Structures are given as C-alpha cells and as structure tokens.
Amino acid sequence: MLKYLTRRMLGAVVILILISAFTFFLFFAIPQDPAMLSCGRNCTEGNLKVIREAMGLDQSIPMQYWEFMKGIVAGRDFNVGHCDAPCFGISFDDERMIWDTIMDRLPLTVSLTLGGLVIFLTIGIGLGMVAARTKGTMIDKTVSSTSLVFSSMQIYFLGPIVLGLLVYNTGLLAAPKYVPISEDAIGWATGLVIPWFVMSLIFTANYTRMARSTMIEQLQEDHVRAAKAKGMSGKYVFFRYAWRGSLIPIVTILGVDLGSLLSGGVVTEFTFSLAGLGRLAVESVQDKDLPLTMGVMLVSAAFILACNIVVDALYAFIDPRVRLS
Known part of the structure; x- marks a missing residue:
C-alpha cells in the first residue's frame, strides 16, 4: 500500500509540473503585456x-x-x-500574495462542497438502497422516476427557480451568503442552505440511480445467494455483503465529484453569487492575472489528484478482492 501511494503521489507531482508548464507558457501567447x-x-x-x-x-x-x-x-x-x-507569486492586479487570496476564498468552497456532500451522499445512497430492496414496487418506481427528472437538470436552471420561490417571492429564506463558521455557525448554515439544497437535488439523483443499480446487481452475486441459502437473514445479507460490494462504483463517482467541487464549482458559485475558488479562477482569466491563474489552477488540480488517489486506496478497504500493485 505504501509503495503504491508513494508511486501515485510522485506521479501526481509530475502531472502538476506539466500543468503548470502548459499554463505558464500558454499565458505568454496572449498578445498583451x-x-x-x-x-x-x-x-x-x-x-x-x-x-x-x-x-x-x-x-x-x-x-x-x-x-x-x-x-x-x-x-x-x-x-x-x-x-x-x-x-505562487503576487497578483498583477492588486499586488497581493496569491496564497493569501486563495486561502481567503477556499473556506467558502470547502463549506459549500462538504455541506452538500453530506446531504446528497446520505440521501442518495439511502434512497438507492430503499429502491433496490423494493424493486418493482411503487416506491421503487417513484424514486427512480424522480431521480431521472432531477438528474436531467442543471444548477444554473434549478438555482434561479429555487431562489425565486424561497427568497424573492416568499421571503422564506435569506439570499445565499457566506459567513465563517468560526464567527456564526447558524449564519454559516443558513447562508448556504439554498446552494446545498439545489446541489443535493441534482447530485442525490445521480447517487440514487447508481446505488440502486449496483445494489440490485450485487444481490444477484453468487456469494450473496450462498449467504441466503445458508439461512442468513435478508437484512444481514443486504448490509453485510450486498451493500459493501456496491460501494466501489459509488466511491468512484464520489472521487470525481468531490475533486471537481473542491477545485471550485464555477456554475454553482456564479448562480448564487458566491465568491469561492471557482469565481476566483474566472476572474483571474478575465484579468489576465498569470500568478493568480497559476495558483488557482495548481490548487484545483491538486484537489482532483488527491481525491483520485484516496479513492484508489479505498478500493482495497472496501473490497478485499482488490489488490493494489
């Protein structure tokens, strides 16, 4: 395991160097001083x-x-x-340290990502398991149909609708904003509840469909049938064997989603007027600020690579048949 992780981290360093070189030299192709x-x-x-x-x-x-x-x-x-x-240097625009600017924006992106992750992962896997256990029933059909509808939507479409209904028309909730959790935990949660809700509607649908399909597939495996034939209870077999085996594809897409969200959800942040890493990346490109673009690019790439490495390492813990070599 240690050799595998070391090899993957060295490979990640090489990838980051290549990304930095490509971005750096591409910047100077722009005909502007x-x-x-x-x-x-x-x-x-x-x-x-x-x-x-x-x-x-x-x-x-x-x-x-x-x-x-x-x-x-x-x-x-x-x-x-x-x-x-x-x-990462000093910004061409305001002569501020790039690392300080990134650290100012990072807490919002992390809060937005982790809060939404807890919600859509819990609800998505839960609904998928319920749908798999009740395959063919009205519950299964309702969950599957609803998931299909929401998985076809996008944040830039659903976000304004939710804002119009819950903020501008009814005033039930305040407009999204970021308050550091160290200053006001309640304000932190209430300020991000709408983005979390919209993210959850879309991402939950994907995880529900994935959990349902993989769970149904696992229930047909030979070792699961053998456990049932030995007289084990259906509930025990479901959680002990089928549920664990269905986690690998879920963890795979989770690694991709988590890396993308941590690197800055551009659409989400622009939809809800939040200033995180995604918005900072767009601003740096618009301002032609090379050090800022490089800093955001490398931090984002590091998040994606780190998530992929963690996901690969988790395979061996989830499924004993997987061997890292």
Missing part, C-alpha cells in the same frame, strides 16, 4: 520598466517559470516583502 495591467491609465515607458523589473517580467520566459516553481518550494522575495513557501 502583463505589466500594463498594473501600470494604470497614465502609463509611461519608465513606469512600465520599473513594473517589469519588480515583477520579474524583464527576464526570459523560461527563467520566469523557474523562479515561479522555485518560489513554490522555497519562497521568493518581492519588492513588497517576502513570500513564504508555497509562494
């Missing part, structure tokens, strides 16, 4: 020269990339002060 973004309206050649020297833009592109990667490991010195590792 990055120093102009910080120079302001009354810009002169003298001011541009000073800005280029302060940002390191007077160096060759490969040297700029080397300094950027070195800063992630060992930190860098700028005219506004020292940037501790991991240092």
Whole structure:
C-alpha cells in the first residue's frame, strides 16, 4: 500500500509540473503585456520598466517559470516583502500574495462542497438502497422516476427557480451568503442552505440511480445467494455483503465529484453569487492575472489528484478482492 501511494503521489507531482508548464507558457501567447495591467491609465515607458523589473517580467520566459516553481518550494522575495513557501507569486492586479487570496476564498468552497456532500451522499445512497430492496414496487418506481427528472437538470436552471420561490417571492429564506463558521455557525448554515439544497437535488439523483443499480446487481452475486441459502437473514445479507460490494462504483463517482467541487464549482458559485475558488479562477482569466491563474489552477488540480488517489486506496478497504500493485 505504501509503495503504491508513494508511486501515485510522485506521479501526481509530475502531472502538476506539466500543468503548470502548459499554463505558464500558454499565458505568454496572449498578445498583451502583463505589466500594463498594473501600470494604470497614465502609463509611461519608465513606469512600465520599473513594473517589469519588480515583477520579474524583464527576464526570459523560461527563467520566469523557474523562479515561479522555485518560489513554490522555497519562497521568493518581492519588492513588497517576502513570500513564504508555497509562494505562487503576487497578483498583477492588486499586488497581493496569491496564497493569501486563495486561502481567503477556499473556506467558502470547502463549506459549500462538504455541506452538500453530506446531504446528497446520505440521501442518495439511502434512497438507492430503499429502491433496490423494493424493486418493482411503487416506491421503487417513484424514486427512480424522480431521480431521472432531477438528474436531467442543471444548477444554473434549478438555482434561479429555487431562489425565486424561497427568497424573492416568499421571503422564506435569506439570499445565499457566506459567513465563517468560526464567527456564526447558524449564519454559516443558513447562508448556504439554498446552494446545498439545489446541489443535493441534482447530485442525490445521480447517487440514487447508481446505488440502486449496483445494489440490485450485487444481490444477484453468487456469494450473496450462498449467504441466503445458508439461512442468513435478508437484512444481514443486504448490509453485510450486498451493500459493501456496491460501494466501489459509488466511491468512484464520489472521487470525481468531490475533486471537481473542491477545485471550485464555477456554475454553482456564479448562480448564487458566491465568491469561492471557482469565481476566483474566472476572474483571474478575465484579468489576465498569470500568478493568480497559476495558483488557482495548481490548487484545483491538486484537489482532483488527491481525491483520485484516496479513492484508489479505498478500493482495497472496501473490497478485499482488490489488490493494489
């Protein structure tokens, strides 16, 4: 297991380096001087020269990339002060440390992701198990039909409808906003309840359908039938054998969804006017802010790779037949 995880982490580092190189060199294909973004309206050649020297833009592109990667490991010195590792540089737009900006936006994205995850994972798997145990009944047909309807919807469609019904027309709930949980736990929950609700409607449908199909498949396995033939109760067989075997495909899609949500749910954050990593990524591209784009890109990619590694490691714990090599 340790060798496998070490190999996967080394591979993840290589992937992150390739992503950083591709993003960095692609940025300089844009026909615009990055120093102009910080120079302001009354810009002169003298001011541009000073800005280029302060940002390191007077160096060759490969040297700029080397300094950027070195800063992630060992930190860098700028005219506004020292940037501790991991240092993604200073924003071209507001000359703020990129790492500080990312850390300001990250708590909202994590809160949005984990809160929604708990809800849609619990309800989705629960409804899928109920539908599988009652296969062919009215309960199964109702759950399956409802899941099919909601899985066909998108957040940018369902979100405004829920906002119109619960916020703007009836005033039952307040408009979504983020309050740090350390300041006000109740305000934190109430401010994100609508995004959690909308995310849950869509993601729950996917997990319900997946849990139902995999559970029905597991109930037909030979070892499950053998357990029933030995006189074990249906409830015991269901939870001891069938439920555990159905977790692998669920964990697989969970790893993909979790990595994507942690890297910044762009559509979700724009739909509910929330400023997390997803919105920050779009803003950095619009402002042509290379250090900020690089920082968000690498943090997002690291989340996705980490989730994939954890999912692969969980396979061996869920199913003893799986061997990591």
